[in-house]
Amino acid sequence: MTEMKKEEITKYIVISSDKVLPSDAAMKIYESEFPVTVKETCFGLVVTGSREDIMAVVEKIRQLDKNHIFIKDRGFPVGDERRCRATRGGSPRPGFHFLREEVGMLPLIGAALDELEANKPLKKKPKEKSRLKVSDLENIIEAELSR
Amino acid sequence: MAKVFIYPINSLILSDLVERFGHKPLSMMNQIREKVTSISLDSPPINITSEDPKMGLKYAAIEVPPGVRGRMSLIGPLIEETEAAIIVENPPTNFGCVGCDRTNELTKYLVRSKDVPILEVKYPESEEEARDFVNKIAEFLESLPKEKSEEDEKAKEEKTAEMEDKK
Numbered sequence: 001m002t003e004m005k006k007e008e009i010t011k012y013i014v015i016s017s018d019k020v021l022p023s024d025a026a027m028k029i030y031e032s033e034f035p036v037t038v039k040e041t042c043f044g045l046v047v048t049g050s051r052e053d054i055m056a057v058v059e060k061i062r063q064l065d066k067n068h069i070f071i072k073d074r075g076f077p078v079g080d081e082r083r084c085r086a087t088r089g090g091s092p093r094p095g096f097h098f099l100r101e102e103v104g105m106l107p108l109i110g111a112a113l114d115e116l117e118a119n120k121p122l123k124k125k126p127k128e129k130s131r132l133k134v135s136d137l138e139n140i141i142e143a144e145l146s147r
Numbered sequence: 148m149a150k151v152f153i154y155p156i157n158s159l160i161l162s163d164l165v166e167r168f169g170h171k172p173l174s175m176m177n178q179i180r181e182k183v184t185s186i187s188l189d190s191p192p193i194n195i196t197s198e199d200p201k202m203g204l205k206y207a208a209i210e211v212p213p214g215v216r217g218r219m220s221l222i223g224p225l226i227e228e229t230e231a232a233i234i235v236e237n238p239p240t241n242f243g244c245v246g247c248d249r250t251n252e253l254t255k256y257l258v259r260s261k262d263v264p265i266l267e268v269k270y271p272e273s274e275e276e277a278r279d280f281v282n283k284i285a286e287f288l289e290s291l292p293k294e295k296s297e298e299d300e301k302a303k304e305e306k307t308a309e310m311e312d313k314k
Contacts, residue, residue, distance in 0.1 A: 008184065014159060070163040075179030082183070095157065101239035102159045105270070108277035109160055115278060116285055 006050045010074040012099075013061055015044040016106035017068035018146045025061050025069075032060060039078045043103050044069075048078040067113035070106060149291040152225060152232040152258055155245050161233055164281070168288035173228060175245075178221040207253060218250040223257075231291050232258045232265045233284060239270060264291070 015022050026040050029047065034057050036049030045061075047054055062069050076083045083093045092100075149170045153161040156175040165172040203216030206223045234255060238245070245251060259265060266287040271277035 009180065012159070070159055071166065072159040072162045073174060073176035073180070075176045075183055077184065080183070097240050098155070098157065098238070098245070099159060105160065105239075105277070108271055108274055109281060111274065112278045112281035116281055 008048060008077065009051050009054050010046060010048040010077050011054055011058055012072045012074050013045040013047065013058065014070045014072070014099075014103055014106065015065075015068070016070065016103065016110055017065040018143060020064045020069065025064065028061060028064065029057055032057065037078045043099070046074065046078050067117060068106070068110040070109075148293060149230040150228050151288070151291070152229040152263075154232070154234040154251075154255060154258070155238045155241070156222060156225075156254070157245060158235065158238075161235060161284075164284050165233070165288065168285060169293055170231075170288055170291060173225040175221065175225075178225065182221075206257065212249070214247050215250045215253065218247055219253065222250070222254050226254065226257050226261065229258060229261060229263055231263050231287075232261075233287065234258065234265060234267045236267065236269050 013025060015025060022040050022042075022044050025045055026038050029036065029038050029045070034049065034053045036047050036053050036057055039046040047057055049057070058071050062071060081087045085091065085093060150173050151165045151170045152173045153165060155161070158174075162172040162174050162176075199220040200213075200216060202223060203218075203220035206219040207216050241248070241251070264287070266283060268280055268283055269276070271280040
């Protein structure tokens with residue numbers, strides 16, 4: 001029975017930002033020279049390394065756009081043969097479907113976090129149906145144009 | 148820092164929000180990591196030892212399907228550690244480790260029967276609902292104690308002792 005020398009952890013970095021692309025985040029990690037393994041995916045990154053390095057890297061990436069970058073743990077390391085599509089002959093890996101559904105909700109969650117950060121009152125009841133404000137429309141147009 | 152149980156147990160949104168507000172999410176991914184990366188265990192990915200079915204039996208009877216007991220051997224220890232819980236109903240899909248509805252029912256029942264603060268919300272479908280969802284979770288997490296847990300203090304003490312040994 002041998003023990004692992006250093007605890008290795010893996011994290012998903014899911015990017016739902018208008019400003020940061022997965023490739024930007026990956027470049028930032030390469031620049032930081034942390035000894036971690038990075039895999040770029042359609043929704044963000046998967047990073048594996050020692051606990052201290054991963055926590056530092058993840059915090060650094062989160063600061064790029066903190067309300068629109070989401071992080072979660074992953075059990076299997078990057079490129080693990082038991083989960084990698086290359087060795088399983090294609091099809092999404094188990095667990096991807098749930099992640100994909102949640103990734104679809106992230107723009108809403110990100111916008112809600114932005115509002116929370118802007119010190120809006122915590123207890124805000126859902127509004128009745130009303131006309132769209134000009135300022136809200138401007139925000140929507142700006143968000144769409146910046147994509 | 149409170150240990151917060153999340154349901155769905157592999158949720159990205161909940162796990163991120165709990166960590167963002169300074170608490171520790173109790174999620175399935177950490178349990179899975181132990182099973183698949185610890186080389187002291189026998190034969191990944193079938194890392195089921197003779198201890199696992201016994202652990203599952205603690206939460207579900209012998210005539211309950213093995214899928215439930217297997218899942219409970221991973222989820223059960225998390226429920227025991229729980230200091231607070233966030234349960235989100237109507238998840239968009241249920242696959243993999245959350246793919247068994249009976250296990251999900253049993254998990255929710257065990258969490259609800261524990262004497263811990265619980266927040267129950269629904270997955271948002273519109274902007275207003277998302278705002279409400281995030282506000283409720285933020286308010287709940289901010290109401291939990293933020294002091295460092297005993298485990299953290301123990302780990303810190305061990306680290307300082309190690310540093311002193313090195314000197």
